[in-house]
Amino acid sequence: MKRLNLIFCAIVLFLTLGACSLDDDGANFHYEPLQITNVELPESFDLNEVYNIKVKLLRPDDCTLIEGFDVTRGDLTTRNIVAIGAILDNKDCIALNQEVEDSFRFEVLYNDTYLFRFYSGEDENGEPQYIEVEIPVN
Secondary structure, three states: OHHHHHHHHHHHHHHHHHOOOOOOOOOOEEEEEEOEEEEEOOOOEOOOOEEEEEEEEEEEEOOEEEEEEEEEEOOOOEEEEEEEEEEEOOOOOOEEEEEEEEEEEEEOOOOOOEEEEEEEEEOOOOOEEEEEEEEOEO
């Protein structure tokens, strides 16, 4: 029985140490902003309601996975929205330029008009461009 325990421990130790790669240099992907091409918003909001905001964005290739949205607050009712993609490294990518739809939930907390700024890429000078939409609150 003691010998069987010793063999079992040796196998577990071998599998544990053998499965680790010392050449692993970390993550095999990185994050990048994706270009938002269109948004679907209501004409107005009602206070304390939650809305599903539909967004169309550009998936440039099959190495790009849609991770979600980064929504940051500017002023009290200004929201900057960036679609986030995880880009797989070290892979031959096939260009798609595919428009895909995703959404996020938004809760209206203030009575003032909301300004949404959706990241839509960069201009020829590398400056960020935005689709800006103002939504009044009833």
